[in-house]
Each structure stands twice: as structure tokens, then as C-alpha cells.
Amino acid sequence: MARKLTLDFLKTEAASGSALALAAIAAVLVANSPWSADYFTWLKSYHVLQIGPLRLEETISDWIKEGLMAIFFLVVGLEIKYEILRGELSDPKKLATPVLAAIGGMAGPAAVYLALTGLIGAPHQGWPIPLATDIAFALAIFGFVGKGLPSSLRIFLLTLAIVDDLGAIALIAVLFSEGVNWTPLLWAAAMLLVGAVAARRFQVAAPFWVLGFAAVWYLTVISGLSTSLTAVAFAAIVPIKARRETHQSPLKEAMHDLHPWNAYLVLPLFAFAKAGVSFAGLSMEQAFAPLVIAIALGLFLGKQAGVLAAAWLASALKIGARPSGASWMQVYGVSLLCGVGFTMSLFIGVLAFPGAVDSPEQIEVKLGVIGGSILSAVAAAVVLALAGRGREADPAAEEPDVEPLQGYGAQKVT
Template structure:
């Protein structure tokens, strides 16, 4: 009979096999994580995850678990001494959503430095479209809601276009349309978000504490200086970003603006020998986290509005709700198309050769998908419950109507191009 290997050899061999199995399992897990992150970097998947979270919120808020949902959303925790004793919903809107605004800041900086906004003539079309898409919804909302209590703040709700929502609809329904259509919508949404961010800063700063504001500016200045010096220690950047966020929150300005400032302070040009610019690397790392976790959690706690009982009849008779819906569905379409037409008419811009007027009209309707930022403005203006719930429902209704109308028009454009 052959000799059995010594006990020590058998133990070593068994340990080796265990390590190999563990390594294979870790590699499969890592591959799955990389694949998932890659999916979340696409607007289609990110938009679908966000919409799934909103639908889940609506289902839970109108189920027997509604009381538990409200209890979790309104639970308060955090260090009160640092002005950070917030509800779960506030942590989602003030904290997690900051990462979404970091991505918006990075995209805006990239467009300004190396993208569409770098060329003034090319940028004028989406910029004028975005400006029209902010002015027209506001004016229409003021007109429809004239005389109603709260219209002095509600007019700002339909001003925003949701990047993820609109691009997801475009990617799902009209993938074969020219790239110029997507570039126009992306640039328009980025400029639109910048305008909405400025509105948040102006309209929803109840008080201003100067010292924390100076500290926040110093933190962002330090971040910018380290970027200029090509410093590579990401823990320091993370600490400066969190510090800027906390100080800005303490100053009375909405803390998500820290995310925009950090994004704009990040370098977007790649140095010789550098594989990626810091902005590109940051966006690559943060986009899956924003799309897969931060925005869906915000949507889950923001979109959970009750639709039972007399909620929908109350919505139909609410003048402010109608102002929001009309602003999103009609105001956005008229404003974006009219602003673009004006830019072309005064010869500040021209329609891309690959883009038809009807493509522009379809995208203008799709820009009425307000969602994330519109929900945030509604919550900041009216809080949780009562009128705030009805206006958030109006945002959902208006965004869905705009998405459906945009889908119909985009599908017609796809069919027309293939006939």
C-alpha cells in the first residue's frame, strides 16, 4: 500500500485548497461588484433604481406599514451640539443627496472646461434652453397659482430638471437618436441644476451665521489649493469635504451646496503621464454610490406621500399643485423650446446638423421630469406633511406626465428616422 502523506502535509494541502476556494469566492464577489458599479454608472440603470425607490415609497406609504415608514422617516438622531440632530429624511436630503450634487458639480466643471460649455457658440443652445426652461415654468406657476397662499415659494418647484430621470427615459426610449440629442439634454440639465441650486441658496437660507460660512469657504479653498498643488491624499480631501458640509449646514445655507462647490473645485484636466484627471476618477468612483444608494434613499423618503382617502381629490382642487404640474408639463416644454428658438433666431446658436426641430421639441417636453431637485425644493419650502405632501405628489404627477409625453414623441422620432 502507498504511504499516506504525513499529517502536516495533509493539513498544509487542506489549507491551500481552502485559500484557493476563498480566493475564487472573493474574485467572484469583486467581479460582481465591478459589474454592478458599471451598471450604476449608466443613466438608464441609475434612473430605473431611483424610480424603483420612489414606487416602493409610494407603496409603503399607502400600506399597513405607513405608520412605521413615517416613524423611521421622522426619527431624529445626530450630534445636536454640532447642529446635526436631524431626522432620517433630513439626513437623506441634506446629507446623502450632497453626493448627487458633487456629481452635478463635477459634470458642470467638465462641461465648462473641456465639454460643450467650453465653446460659447455651441453652449448657447442648451444654455438658452435651460434659461427658458427655468423662467417659463416659474412664470406659469405664478400665473396659475396667483393669489394662493404659498405661491411665493411654490413657483420655484417646477424650475428643475432631473438629470438621471430624463436621461434614463431618453436612453430607454430613443437610444438610436443622434448623440447630439443626448448632449443637448445633458448640458441643459446641468445648467438647469445650477440655476436650481442658486435658487435653493437664495430662497431657503432663513438665517446666516458668518463664522461657519467663513470656515466652509476656507475648507473649500483648502481643497482647491491642494488640487492645484497636485496633492493625492484622498482622506484629506474627504475630511475637507465633510468639514465644508458640516460648516455650511451650521451657517444656515443648505448643505448640499457644499457638494457643488467641491465638484467645481476638482481638477478636470489630466496632467502628462496621469491616467485620469481627478474629476474623472472621482466621478467614476462616486457615481455608483450616488446612483445606487444616495439618490434612491432620498427618493424613498421624499416620495412616500399618502394617496389614500381624500388625498387625490384634495390634489385636484389644490391651486398650488396645479401650478406645479402646469409648470413642469407645459412651462418646461415651452421654455426650453422657446429659449432654444430665441438663441437660434438671434444667431447666438445653431441647431446641430444631426438634430431635427422635432427632436428638440421632444426633448423639451422630456425636460419636465423634475423629480429629485423639485422634490427637494418642495420639502424645503413646505416641510413634511400637509401642503408639502400634496406638492410632492404634484411633482411626481407632473414628472410622470412629462416622461410619458416625452416618450411618445421620442418614439415617433425614432420611427420617423427609420422610415
């Protein structure tokens, strides 16, 4: 039964990955078509949301990044909470491994980039760009090649990418933040604390959870902090214990309801908004500029080396454990996949090299990020596909000793 649920989930995730890939391809085509100006104008257009005295005015791009993607991070946070309490990550050693791998996955790209600044003269301020893993694209690629792989690998990737992303957010706050409005942020923290206490003492109805998340999200937006951070924090307070009257877990129920929206609306729309890169006026000299090479190699070489080395070291020192049922070849495939840095890397690039979207530095940042991400994605897909076939051919391959939650609500709630 557990195997069937896993395969059903991977089919669903592969289908959503197809939608994500098609949306990204469509964005690149539109950005390099006669409709390019309309596409970028649409992304920069402002739209207002007003409910009584509460008013927010953001661009379409920001509504998608800070609005819809908050739902994605909420669901990711819910899954990680389940795995920590009941699933693969309930073993502290298996939780330590992806956390340490994420740290290695940030140190590796930084080391490669900084080494190349001395060798080929890449601009020093670009070193944070290759540090982040794009969760959405990495999970989509894993969905394509996930058949035959242990589900623990996906949990390893998911946890690693979340820690990596939170590290990138902290880095942005330290290096590039112009200041956070602390008053609404403190209110959001207070609401999270009240929600955590209420969840332990009372049976909180679903509408109150929805309103609570909306309030925390609004306060985070006006504070100037990324909503991904508080979305994961809100997931941590959602109860995992089933309600007495319905025998349903609020956590599983939320994942079950939000999964289709995440898979077929949030992520494809996000890809369409963020993958549109214009290659107009590109020269060969610019395509192989020092900044392009340093970013691309930081993602492709630095990520795989840092993640794999940290995971192996954690296992060798007995402070961590390899994902259940996974081989080191499969872990290496996931390490390669962590080099897909697309969105957060592009965002950090804008902060590191401020200027017009068509400035030489911005074009080079996009080329480096896209090049490194494509190299990592192709290499990871090949390695994981081969590793998956090897496992499929071996019926005695070790299965996880715990039953993981099968993705974003693929498992029937209980």
C-alpha cells in the same frame, strides 16, 4: 469605440434608472400600506454622527438629502467640468444654449402659474413650485430611452438641470431662507480657494481630496446652505490633468470610483425616501383643486415652452448652438423631460405652504407635482423614443465633432 462606450454607458444608466424607478414605486406602495406609519417615522428619526468634537444630528431624510445627494451633485459637477473643458460644452455657444434654456425653463412655469392665479384662483405664493427640474429622475428616464440619441443631448439636459437647480436654490435663499450662518460658509469658501491653488501647483493625493470634500460638506451643513451648491463648487477645483506618475486624471478617477455608488445606492435610496406620498382620504374635488392644476400645468406646459423657446431663440440669434447631432424634435423631447420636477418642487412646496404633512395645501402640492411630473415623463419618453428610432434608421445622422465623457466614469480613465 466612442459609440460602443456610449451604448455601454446608456445600458448602465438604464439599469440604474430601473433601480431608481423600483425604489420610487416601493416608496409609494409602502406609504399607502399598513407600514405607512413606520415608514414616515423612520424618515423623521434622528441619528447622530460624531467624530471627536465634531457632531451632526439629522433626520434620515436630511442625511439622505444633504449627505448622500452631495455625492450625486459632486459627480454631476465633475462631468460638467469635463464637458466644458474637453467635451461638448467646450464650444461657448453650446454652453450658452443650456444656460439660457434653464432660464427660460424657470420663466415659463412661473408665467403659466401666475396666469392661472388670475384665471382659476390658485394661491399666489405657490408660483416657485414648478420652477425646478429633478436631475435624478430626469436622467433616469433619459437612460431608459437614450439608445439611438446623441450623447450631446444628455449633456444638454445635465447642464440645464444643474443651472435650473442652482437657480432654485438661489430662489429658496431669497424667498424662504431664515438666515445663513456665514462663519462656517466663509471657512468653506476659504477651503475651496486653498484647494484650487493647491490643485494648480501640487500633485495632491486622493485621500486629501476626500478629506477636503468632507470638511467643505460639514461646514456647509452647519451653515444651513444646501450642500448641492458647494458639491458642484468642489467639483470645479478637482484637476482634470493627468498625474505624471500615474498618468491618471483625478477627475476621471473620481467619477469612475463614485459612479456605481451613485447609480445603485445614492439615487435609489433618495427615491425611496422622497417618493413616498400617502393618498389616504383623497377626494376628487381636492384632486382637481386650483393649486393642483396650476402646479401640474406649470411643470408640463411652462417647462417645455420655456426651455424650447429659449434654446431655439439662442440658436436663431447665433448666441447659442443646438446640441451636436440632435434634431429639434429631440431637443423638444428633452424640454418635456425638464417638467419632471419631483423633489425640489416638493421641497419648495413645503416652504411655500408651511404646515403639517397631511394639511390640505401639502396634499395638493404633492398631487400637482406628481401629476405634472408624470405627464412630462410620459410625453418625453414617447417623443424621445420616437426621435431615437428616427435617428437609428438614419445611418447618416450627424455625430458630435468632439468625443464626450461617457457618463459617470463609464469611460476608462486615462
